[in-house]
Amino acid sequence: MNRHIEITRIFDARRDLVYRAFTDPDQLAQWFGPDGCSVPRDSIEIDARTGGYLRFLMTGPDVRTRVDTVFTEVVENELLAAEMEAAGVPGVAGPLRVRLRLEFHDEGNDKTRLELRQGPFADGQLGADTRSGWESSLTKLDALL
Amino acid sequence: MTDDQLSVVFGALADPTRRAILARLADGDATVTELAAPFPISMPAISRHLKVLERAGLISRSRSGQHLSSTLRAAPLQEAAGWMERYRQFWDVSFDRLDAHLRRAAPERETQ
Numbered sequence: 001m002n003r004h005i006e007i008t009r010i011f012d013a014r015r016d017l018v019y020r021a022f023t024d025p026d027q028l029a030q031w032f033g034p035d036g037c038s039v040p041r042d043s044i045e046i047d048a049r050t051g052g053y054l055r056f057l058m059t060g061p062d063v064r065t066r067v068d069t070v071f072t073e074v075v076e077n078e079l080l081a082a083e084m085e086a087a088g089v090p091g092v093a094g095p096l097r098v099r100l101r102l103e104f105h106d107e108g109n110d111k112t113r114l115e116l117r118q119g120p121f122a123d124g125q126l127g128a129d130t131r132s133g134w135e136s137s138l139t140k141l142d143a144l145l
Numbered sequence: 146m147t148d149d150q151l152s153v154v155f156g157a158l159a160d161p162t163r164r165a166i167l168a169r170l171a172d173g174d175a176t177v178t179e180l181a182a183p184f185p186i187s188m189p190a191i192s193r194h195l196k197v198l199e200r201a202g203l204i205s206r207s208r209s210g211q212h213l214s215s216t217l218r219a220a221p222l223q224e225a226a227g228w229m230e231r232y233r234q235f236w237d238v239s240f241d242r243l244d245a246h247l248r249r250a251a252p253e254r255e256t257q
Contacts, residue, residue, distance in 0.1 A: 005229065007233065007240075011244060012244075013247040013248075021243055030246050031242040034235050114240075118232065121232060
């Protein structure tokens with residue numbers, strides 16, 4: 001089984017606008033995060049350059065996840081590649097570390113194809129003792145970064 | 146399932162021959178001889194793959210007559226897939242919202 005998530009999604013918006021939705025903290029706060037959780041605008045810090053960072057807090061009734069991301073490669077309007085570390089992920093013992101790659105492609109007619117790859121989701125990340133907490137929070141937070 | 150068990154399941158699934166064996170067992174129980182038939186590898190090699198799958202709880206083996214028959218056990222497979230699915234849902238939900246956000250942000254492009 002592939003330990004990576006791969007998602008392709010087409011948005012009805014120009015490539016630079018989709019890219020900006022990921023890199024503008026005002027916009028990110030409006031859409032990012034699972035149902036029942038919010039990413040407070042004032043918790044977001046971003047410097048979208050190679051070697052830069054993205055940090056934010058995801059909060060909900062049973063959730064307080066801090067995500068610390070370092071951009072390993074950034075090409076404006078084309079690519080965001082990052083290493084993420086998330087602390088306080090429900091059901092995960094210790095920090096979760098994964099790589100994230102977002103590619104922005106022109107799809108014609110001012111549409112944009114976003115290709116996401118995230119992983120590897122691997123060994124030792126699911127703690128048996130926190131499993132029930134994970135399950136109970138799933139109704140609100142179906143997952144996490 | 147503990148993290149160690151999950152690791153064993155992922156490890157067992159990380160091999161194409163073992164995945165093919167599981168796919169074959171999804172159609173029904175089979176003996177080692179039957180399972181080995183499609184593969185250009187020896188019976189002992191198939192037996193080793195079956196041991197890995199059994200240890201991961203992905204199959205169980207029982208004796209029927211002279212033959213050892215393997216049966217697919219789907220639960221660990223569903224658990225591993227379900228765990229990954231939760232991460233996928235995170236993005237699906239977020240992207241639904243991003244889609245709406247982009248439409249709001251660019252009202253001049255909205256069409257009937």
